[in-house]
Amino acid sequence: DTEVTQTPKHLVMGMTNKKSLKCEQHMGHRAMYWYKQKAKKPPELMFVYSYEKLSINESVPSRFSPECPNSSLLNLHLHALQPEDSALYLCASSQLYGTGVGYTFGSGTRLTVV
Amino acid sequence: GESVGLHLPTLSVQEGDNSIINCAYSNSASDYFIWYKQESGKGPQFIIDIRSNMDKRQGQRVTVLLNKTVKHLSLQIAATQPGDSAVYFCAERQFSGGYNKLIFGAGTRLAVHP
Numbered sequence: 001d002t003e004v005t006q007t008p009k010h011l012v013m014g015m016t017n018k019k020s021l022k023c024e025q026h027m028g029h030r031a032m033y034w035y036k037q038k039a040k041k042p043p044e045l046m047f048v049y050s051y052e053k054l055s056i057n058e059s060v061p062s063r064f065s066p067e068c069p070n071s072s073l074l075n076l077h078l079h080a081l082q083p084e085d086s087a088l089y090l091c092a093s094s095q096l097y098g099t100g101v102g103y104t105f106g107s108g109t110r111l112t113v114v
Numbered sequence: 115g116e117s118v119g120l121h122l123p124t125l126s127v128q129e130g131d132n133s134i135i136n137c138a139y140s141n142s143a144s145d146y147f148i149w150y151k152q153e154s155g156k157g158p159q160f161i162i163d164i165r166s167n168m169d170k171r172q173g174q175r176v177t178v179l180l181n182k183t184v185k186h187l188s189l190q191i192a193a194t195q196p197g198d199s200a201v202y203f204c205a206e207r208q209f210s211g212g213y214n215k216l217i218f219g220a221g222t223r224l225a226v227h228p
Contacts, residue, residue, distance in 0.1 A: 004157075033216075040122040042203050042218035043158065055213040090157050092216075102148060103216055105157030 002027060006091050006106035014114055015081060021109045023074040023091030032074040033103065034066060035090040043090055049074060050096060081113045122201065124223040133191040133226075137204030137219045142185070144206035148216070149178060149189045153200045161189070161202075191224075199226045 004025045013019045023032065031050050035043035048056035049068045063085075065077040074091055088110050092103040127133050139147065145166050150158035164171045164178045164187075171178050177190040187204050204219040 031214075040221075042221050045215050045217065048213055048215055050213055056210060056215055092157075102160035102163060103158075104160070105150075107155070107157045 002104065004091055004093055004104050004106035006089075006109050008109060009107065010110045010112075012112045012114060013078065013081065015083070017081075018077070018079045020078065021076040021089055021091075021111075023076075023106060024072055025093040025104070026072055027093060027104065028071075029093035029104070030071060030096045031094045032068060033092040033094075034074070034076055035092065035105075037088040037090055037108070047076075078111075081111075083113050086111055086113045122221055122223050124225055126225045126227060127194050129194060129196060129226055129228050131194055133189075133194045133198070133224060135189045135191075135202050135222045135224065137187040137189075137222075139185050139187055139204065139206045139219065141206055141208050141217075142182070144208050146207040147178070147180060147187050148205045148207070149176075149187075150203045150205060150218075151198075151200045152203065152221075158203060194224075194226050196226050196228065199224055 007022045033048050034046040036046055037043040045058050046060045047066045052068045063080050067075040088108040090105050090108045092105045094103045146163055148163040149161040151161050152158045162173045162176050162178050164180050169180050175192045179188045191198055201221050201223050203221045205216045207214050207216055
C-alpha cells in the first residue's frame with residue numbers, strides 16, 4: 001500500500017459545529033503532516049508528528065486540534081471555525097530518516113465553512 | 115509564453131515542446147529540493163528530488179537543475195504532453211528543532227496546447 005487516504009473528501013460545516021478530518025497510511029512512515037491549501041496557493045504546513053508525538057506546530061489557531069492515535073492514523077479536530085478557514089486540507093507522510101525525502105500526500109479534504 | 119496571473123504564474127507550451135519551470139528558494143540550509151505536480155482535485159504528486167550537494171539530476175523525461183549561488187531551481191520536462199498539464203510546486207526540506215519540514219514555493223501552472 002503506497003497511499004495516504006483522507007476522509008471525508010468534502011465537508012461543509014457551520015461555524016458552531018465540531019468535525020474531524022481523518023488520515024491513514026500503511027507505508028510504515030513515522031512522520032505525518034497536516035497542510036492547508038487555499039485556491040491558487042501552495043500548501044502551508046500546519047503540524048508535524050514524529051513517532052506519534054507533535055513536533056512542530058506552525059502557530060496554528062487552537063480551533064484546529066491535531067491528534068495521532070497510532071503510527072497509521074492522523075486526525076484533525078475542528079471546532080468553531082471561521083469562513084476563512086475554508087480550504088483544501090492535505091495530509092502527508094514520510095520516512096523520518098534516510099534518503100527517501102519524498103512526502104506522500106493524500107487527495108485532501110475540501111472544507112467549506114458556512 | 116509565460117504570464118503572471120493574480121497569484122499563480124502560467125506557462126503555456128505546445129505539445130511536444132520542452133518546458134522549463136523555475137523556482138526561487140529561500141533557505142541556504144535546506145538539504146533537499148523536491149518538485150511536485152498537482153492536478154485539479156488531487157494532492158501533490160512527487161516528481162523528482164535533488165540533494166543540495168548536486169547540481170543536476172535526471173529522471174524519466176524530467177531534469178532538475180540546482181543553482182545554489184542564486185538559490186534557483188528549475189524543472190525541465192522533455193516532449194511535453196497534454197497529461198503534463200497541472201500546477202507544479204518546488205519544495206525545500208528544512209530542519210526545525212531537530213525535525214524536518216517541507217516548505218513549498220509559489221507554484222506555476224503548466225498549460226499544454228495540442
